[in-house]
Amino acid sequence: MPNTETYNDQVVRLFLLAAAVWGVVGMGIGVFVAAQLAWPALNFDTSWLTFSRLRPNHTFGVIFAFGGSALMGTCYYVVQRTGHTRLALPRLATATFWGWQLVCVLAMATMPFGITQSKEYAEPEWFIDILVAAVWVSFGVVFFATLARRRIKHIYVANWYYGAFIIAVALLHIVNNIVVPVSLTKSYPVYSGTVDAMVQWWYGHNAVAFFLTAGFLGMMYYFVPRQAQQPLWSYRFSIVNFWALISVYMWAGSHHLMYTALPDWVQSVGMAFSVLLLMPSWGSAANGLFTFNGAWKRVANDPAAKFMVLALVFYAASTTEGSTMAVKTVNSLSHYTDWTVAHVHSGAIGWVAMITIGSLYAMAPRALGRPAMHSKRGMELHFWLHTAGLILYVASMWTAGVTEGLMWRATDATGALVYPFIDSLIAIKPFYFIRFLGGLLIVGGMIVMAWNLWHTAADARARLIKPIPVPIPEPEPLQVPAPVPARA
Amino acid sequence: MNGAWGQVAGIVTVALMLLFVAVWVWVWHSGHKEKYDRLARLPMADAEDRP
Numbered sequence: 001m002p003n004t005e006t007y008n009d010q011v012v013r014l015f016l017l018a019a020a021v022w023g024v025v026g027m028g029i030g031v032f033v034a035a036q037l038a039w040p041a042l043n044f045d046t047s048w049l050t051f052s053r054l055r056p057n058h059t060f061g062v063i064f065a066f067g068g069s070a071l072m073g074t075c076y077y078v079v080q081r082t083g084h085t086r087l088a089l090p091r092l093a094t095a096t097f098w099g100w101q102l103v104c105v106l107a108m109a110t111m112p113f114g115i116t117q118s119k120e121y122a123e124p125e126w127f128i129d130i131l132v133a134a135v136w137v138s139f140g141v142v143f144f145a146t147l148a149r150r151r152i153k154h155i156y157v158a159n160w161y162y163g164a165f166i167i168a169v170a171l172l173h174i175v176n177n178i179v180v181p182v183s184l185t186k187s188y189p190v191y192s193g194t195v196d197a198m199v200q201w202w203y204g205h206n207a208v209a210f211f212l213t214a215g216f217l218g219m220m221y222y223f224v225p226r227q228a229q230q231p232l233w234s235y236r237f238s239i240v241n242f243w244a245l246i247s248v249y250m251w252a253g254s255h256h257l258m259y260t261a262l263p264d265w266v267q268s269v270g271m272a273f274s275v276l277l278l279m280p281s282w283g284s285a286a287n288g289l290f291t292f293n294g295a296w297k298r299v300a301n302d303p304a305a306k307f308m309v310l311a312l313v314f315y316a317a318s319t320t321e322g323s324t325m326a327v328k329t330v331n332s333l334s335h336y337t338d339w340t341v342a343h344v345h346s347g348a349i350g351w352v353a354m355i356t357i358g359s360l361y362a363m364a365p366r367a368l369g370r371p372a373m374h375s376k377r378g379m380e381l382h383f384w385l386h387t388a389g390l391i392l393y394v395a396s397m398w399t400a401g402v403t404e405g406l407m408w409r410a411t412d413a414t415g416a417l418v419y420p421f422i423d424s425l426i427a428i429k430p431f432y433f434i435r436f437l438g439g440l441l442i443v444g445g446m447i448v449m450a451w452n453l454w455h456t457a458a459d460a461r462a463r464l465i466k467p468i469p470v471p472i473p474e475p476e477p478l479q480v481p482a483p484v485p486a487r488a
Numbered sequence: 489m490n491g492a493w494g495q496v497a498g499i500v501t502v503a504l505m506l507l508f509v510a511v512w513v514w515v516w517h518s519g520h521k522e523k524y525d526r527l528a529r530l531p532m533a534d535a536e537d538r539p
Binding site for chain 1: 515530
């Protein structure tokens, strides 16, 4: 059959470069707010520069701007390659890129000025939420329309994860953002009190589950076998893990509200499902790591593969930690301390950022029409900067968190608290400085990656890239859906 | 929570557990082996540019 169809990588390239830029911006803000905790004078007595105003910009910047751009770009790349078909609705796909960038700019330009719903990971006000919903539905339409025109009968497992990510995030976003606007810049939720808290943490936890886990597992299930140049260790196991993960994750959100006004049995349900989550989490981590079996020499020489291996190790470690922290007795020590911050960043910098960076390094040369990244030494430098920064970050925050927990619960023989709160702040101050140093190394690595991608994209900027032809397989007998004919 | 609701919750829990076991059995059915082995290699095809 003559091959006249090519992959649409234009929108992939846009998302790839946006991810690099947002990575530097989002993590840069993170380093600045970390510095504010070590040196509070950096607030400059300016309302929009205070920690409370800028911290949402850090979380939104790294999760939705950096992570979201990487997820949407890799999703468009993977769905084409695993379906042997061109992206459907290319204009709508390009619109999702510009729409998502508009969302990120609007959110990060309004939140520092107090235009916020004050809900964690859902801070943007109602007019931005409507835009998010419109972009997200468009993203889903492009993804599922592309799946519908695939030429491989079975839907590859990475697309199952991407599909669950798209559907669940739409559901979470809409339900958690049902509000009554009272002006252009202010709204109030229809929920109140404990119900509002429960809905918020059902959303908040499942943002972790379906945005920061399912989406990035989709990335992992495609780019790990591709980079290892080995078949996925167990395709069967990946299917079981998919159904286990999406069945269990939805019910674990109440572990964010231990020892609150939430009914005790709801807290216990959250704890039980959190412990169950160990199985699919370890399953996917093992599946990814075993895929590298027999290819460890490649890992030694390939910085992208190094990022992926360490990402999988941190996925297993941070999910184990999360399940442990959801146990009520452990939670009584960890809650409200910097241990939670350590856990979140072990998952975010260790798992999410590292699988993203590894996948971007794997995808970039192909999408940018080059045989390899501009600088392999730059990739190596990035790996070691990121790893050193990650270890400094999580080790300092673990130590700070356990110190706080133990000092807050210490009582004397009469039952009175041993330490005033200020003593715990003084005790952890050195760890805040170490955390700042760790963050500085991580941002340094991201700047190296942005520089490397910029040079790798030289041909793309000069519009010299030749589109990659879609390998069109012979149709299977009685294939459903029928294969789409090749087109120019 | 009244008794009848507890019975329903128990039945649903057992049904979900059986469904999960059914997924394992279905996935490990020998008829799927060749297809899954082929799919496990699918991402490797996208590496023509490797040095």
